[in-house]
Each structure stands twice: as structure tokens, then as C-alpha cells.
């Protein structure tokens with residue numbers, strides 16, 4: 001595989017220090033803003049090809065296609081209720097979910113808005129697109145350049161870390177929004193943590209960078225968004241005891257099998273799954 005040296009997309013500087021490595025790849029930390037990013041990294045064409053096929057190559061090839069999860073739909077419904085009043089999602093509005101995967105977030109928007117919103121998804125992985133279509137979701141891999149000022153809402157969940165240059169990508173996303181349009185973005189809040197405390201695996205080379213609240217909010221403000229709300233949740237890679245069944249299961253693992261540690265149950269920095277609701281700054285020229 002072709003590996004290409006890269007700089008921090010946030011500061012455009014090369015100065016960085018070693019952070020950690022995995023799967024034959026190295027993560028470095030920008031000395032200025034603290035962004036953690038893969039360096040060197042696969043060429044852009046290889047990244048796109050991997051996103052389309054769901055296969056990434058490293059010392060071990062990893063399949064990132066995954067599967068549909070109803071549990072995710074319920075989790076997203078809860079998160080939506082923390083960010084939006086139902087009356088804000090009125091009819092005649094539309095929502096585009098970019099990198100919609102198996103469509104769980106789309107399903108939660110449809111349910112939360114009582115089917116009032118027109119919900120569309122864009123996804124490069126054909127297996128995921130087919131799965132969405134079977135569940136009657138409107139999903140395709142759309143040309144983002146062809147959709148100028150089209151949407152009231154655009155969301156990016158678990159997409160940010162996969163993009164070679166999120167700053168430039170977000171500028172492109174901005175063009176998709178109607179005046180007063182909104183962005184809903186989910187990514188990790190973890191680049192400020194020492195590597196020792198970072199959740200693992202990193203999924204290198206699939207995750208190209210790890211940011212945090214300060215970095216992402218500053219980028220959004222710089223390119224013309226107001227931050228409406230940010231909320232940070234317990235990370236999905238940590239175990240969560242959310243039912244009697246899971247309580248019994250983890251008690252068994254902890255007391256009987258003894259393959260679960262206190263640090264896994266109570267991680268030092270559990271909150272790192274970040275959601276941001278941002279709105280386009282009014283443009284006086286509109």
C-alpha cells in the first residue's frame with residue numbers, strides 16, 4: 001500500500017510528536033492544536049475505495065461493514081430528544097444523513113419526527129445501501145457537489161474521523177444547506193487524552209484522525225456555524241450495564257470468569273462520544 005506523509009488539517013503544520021501505533025500504522029499528535037492523526041496514511045483513492053468496499057488493509061485486513069442494529073435506533077431516539085423539540089422538525093423540511101450506514105439514524109429521525117420530515121441518506125458501501133433499500137429507506141451514494149442549498153438538516157455520524165480533511169469537507173457540507181440550515185455531527189472527544197487512556201482499538205487505518213470538542217467547535221465557528229448545543233456521552237466501546245441481563249452477564253465475567261477489570265467497568269474518562277448541533281450563521285447577502 002502507498003503511504004503518504006501528511007500534516008495537521010487544522011493548523012496546516014507538520015510539527016507533531018509520536019502518539020501511538022496499531023495495525024502497522026502510526027498516530028501522531030499535532031504540537032499546536034493537539035489533533036491526533038494517522039501519519040503517514042493511505043492515499044485518498046485507497047481511502048475512498050476502502051469506504052466503498054468496507055475493507056481496510058493493514059497488517060491485518062479489517063472488515064468495517066458491520067450489521068444493522070435496532071439498539072442503535074433506540075439510542076439515537078434518546079439522543080435526538082436531548083437536542084430537538086419535536087415541533088422543530090416540522091413537515092416540508094428535509095434531512096440528509098451522510099455516511100448513513102445501515103440507516104439506523106435515519107429510522108430514528110423518521111420516528112422522532114412522526115414521519116414529518118423527508119429523510120434521505122448517502123452511503124458509499126453498497127452492502128449497506130442494499131440493506132437500507134430493503135427497509136424502504138431513501139439511500140444512495142449522492143454527489144455532494146450536485147446538491148446546492150438543498151437541505152434543512154445534514155448529519156454526519158461516525159464520519160468525521162474517516163475523512164482525510166474534515167475542515168474542507170465541512171465547507172462542502174455547508175453548501176448543501178438552505179439558509180438557516182443545520183448540521184448535526186457526531187465524533188469522538190478524545191485527542192486531549194494520553195494514548196494510555198484512549199479507547200482501543202483505534203481502527204487504523206480506518207480512523208484517520210481523532211479530535212475533541214475544542215477542535216471541532218472552533219472549525220465549525222471558523223467556517224460559519226453557530227454552536228447550538230454540544231453533549232458528550234459515554235463511549236460505545238466501553239461496556240454499559242443498561243439492563244438486568246447485561247448486569248448478570250458482567251457480574252459473571254467479573255466474579256466467575258475474572259476476565260473483566262474495574263477499569264473496563266469504570267474507565268477513567270468515559271465520556272467521549274460527542275454530538276454537536278450547529279446552525280449556519282445568517283448571511284446578510286441572502
Ligand SMILES: [Zn+2]
Pocket residue numbers: 008009010011012030031032033034035
Ligand atoms: Zn493542529
